[in-house]
Amino acid sequence: MGKIFDDEYFMREALKEASTALEQGEIPVGAVIVCNDRIVARGHNAVEALQDPTAHAEILAITAAANALGNKYLSGCTVYVTVEPCPMCAGALYWARPDRLVFGTGDEKRGYRRHTPQLLHPATRVTNGISEEKARHLMKKFFDDLRKTREG
Amino acid sequence: MGKIFDDEYFMREALKEASTALEQGEIPVGAVIVCNDRIVARGHNAVEALQDPTAHAEILAITAAANALGNKYLSGCTVYVTVEPCPMCAGALYWARPDRLVFGTGDEKRGYRRHTPQLLHPATRVTNGISEEKARHLMKKFFDDLRKTREG
Numbered sequence: 001m002g003k004i005f006d007d008e009y010f011m012r013e014a015l016k017e018a019s020t021a022l023e024q025g026e027i028p029v030g031a032v033i034v035c036n037d038r039i040v041a042r043g044h045n046a047v048e049a050l051q052d053p054t055a056h057a058e059i060l061a062i063t064a065a066a067n068a069l070g071n072k073y074l075s076g077c078t079v080y081v082t083v084e085p086c087p088m089c090a091g092a093l094y095w096a097r098p099d100r101l102v103f104g105t106g107d108e109k110r111g112y113r114r115h116t117p118q119l120l121h122p123a124t125r126v127t128n129g130i131s132e133e134k135a136r137h138l139m140k141k142f143f144d145d146l147r148k149t150r151e152g
Numbered sequence: 153m154g155k156i157f158d159d160e161y162f163m164r165e166a167l168k169e170a171s172t173a174l175e176q177g178e179i180p181v182g183a184v185i186v187c188n189d190r191i192v193a194r195g196h197n198a199v200e201a202l203q204d205p206t207a208h209a210e211i212l213a214i215t216a217a218a219n220a221l222g223n224k225y226l227s228g229c230t231v232y233v234t235v236e237p238c239p240m241c242a243g244a245l246y247w248a249r250p251d252r253l254v255f256g257t258g259d260e261k262r263g264y265r266r267h268t269p270q271l272l273h274p275a276t277r278v279t280n281g282i283s284e285e286k287a288r289h290l291m292k293k294f295f296d297d298l299r300k301t302r303e304g
Contacts, residue, residue, distance in 0.1 A: 051223060053224045
């Protein structure tokens, strides 16, 4: 029998956040931060709602997690995010130093992995490709709908 | 006669923010954001006070400026910051797209310029070295005091 609280379980929670973003007309990215199998913070992209270019899912979740834990370091935590973080969010993860980053689908254009030297803290291990198809599907739906709106 | 509202003038305002950070025991970095010769937002590093790893001067000022202007893009604005931005803040500047970034002293260890491809948006022009000595002096004072405290 599999572990109940595994990466797929928490990524499903991050995908719920991404779906909420999609419903609100935002680029659908969601994140949850987990410590000892407990979700200590959730966030979804809110750039349009807040008209704040820094209001990415990861930034909102990191701020909320640090606040919940009373600690600027997220040691012992795992950050789940549906899409590969951008350099801003990778830079925030550098300062927050979670034990792990788990993301769904890669982002060839804006993903942090294009940059050298690497942007994450060396203490942070990375797992990718968890629920990749679902995360990518949400992103595709957003951009397909956007194209239809613009062409219509 | 020189222009009253020049880069040195606004950098002095950013240095005031950095001094406030120093008084509060924070790494002394300050920022102001200027549109049409008017300061629309100010910020200083508040990572320790807020226990928030994302609470750098630039992030706080960008969020405040976008809020003040009701626009996620800072077109037409100049961001003044006393120290070269880190990758997180450069990544935030990428999304905010100000016309200009002006910074005081460089940061060899954590500055965004070490990274390729470049982290700033190509639309953002960069000026550095404005009031460099003053910005560097504040940083040196912080780290000298920290060393004394640790050694004492």
